Amino acid sequence: xxxxxxxxxxxxxxxxxxxxxxxxxxxxxxxxxxxxxxxxxxxxxxxxxxxxxxxxxxxxxxxxxxxxxxxxxxxxxxxxxxxxxxxxxxxxxxxxxxxxxxxxxxxxxxxxxxxxxxxxxxxxxxxxxxxxxxxxxxxxxxxxxxxxxxxxxxxxxxxxxxxxxxxxxxxxxxxxxxxxxxxxxxxxxxxxxxxxxxxxxxxxxxxxxxxxxxxxxxxxxxxx
Numbered sequence: 292x293x294x295x296x297x298x299x300x301x302x303x304x305x306x307x308x309x310x311x312x313x314x315x316x317x318x319x320x321x322x323x324x325x326x327x328x329x330x331x332x333x334x335x336x337x338x339x340x341x342x343x344x345x346x347x348x349x350x351x352x353x354x355x356x357x358x359x360x361x362x363x364x365x366x367x368x369x370x371x372x373x374x375x376x377x378x379x380x381x382x383x384x385x386x387x388x389x390x391x392x393x394x395x396x397x398x399x400x401x402x403x404x405x406x407x408x409x410x411x412x413x414x415x416x417x418x419x420x421x422x423x424x425x426x427x428x429x430x431x432x433x434x435x436x437x438x439x440x441x442x443x444x445x446x447x448x449x450x451x452x453x454x455x456x457x458x459x460x461x462x463x464x465x466x467x468x469x470x471x472x473x474x475x476x477x478x479x480x481x482x483x484x485x486x487x488x489x490x491x492x493x494x495x496x497x498x499x500x501x502x503x504x505x506x507x508x509x510x511x512x513x514x515x
Contacts (some may be wrong), residue, residue: 297413297504304502304509305411309373317341320366322376323348323394326411330375346500347401348394349458351498374405378412379424385498385514386474390427390491393457402496410498413504425465427491432462434486441484442466
């Protein structure tokens with residue numbers, strides 16, 4: 292199977308997972324990226340079963356609206372039943388690295404507001420230790436150089452992602468050469484750097500369920 296076929300399989304599995312649990316007033320949180328796009332396309336098939344969605348990016352919101360799926364501002368809903376999103380890396384504790392698509396801050400907010408976070412990914416994203424994928428950090432523009440120096444002190448090699456502005460008007464530093472053996476501690480340490488909006492480690496709020504697309508089928512992992 293190709294990587295896209297694996298992504299499609301996990302997206303379909305996510306729709307199959309949430310379908311029997313949805314109610315007329317349910318709100319579904321939707322992430323950003325190629326795997327999330329497949330989920331949106333399949334979600335359109337059951338759009339009559341739930342109230343609407345909250346999107347983690349403008350791009351996902353536009354794709355949802357193109358399918359005729361209602362998209363609400365997070366401030367206008369009482370809660371989110373499910374949040375479905377991909378990952379750039381995931382470990383067996385379902386701690387993640389996200390932000391390759393520069394939507395990490397909104398993704399982290401939507402995840403925090405959700406009753407259940409379901410991560411969908413292909414098997415190439417499954418790793419024993421996070422950090423081979425460069426860690427995205429969203430930064431207030433005026434603090435970029437200061438934050439970069441602080442990230443070097445933490446052992447990373449930050450690189451400015453040229454030409455990218457987040458939906459929040461900020462910039463991204465991608466931190467290379469990290470071996471993230473203590474994800475929760477590093478997530479907190481980076482978030483405590485003045486000028487950082489947030490970073491792409493999802494360990495303080497990891498996924499609750501992982502649907503992992505493999506050549507042997509979609510495997511399900513629960514948070515331990």
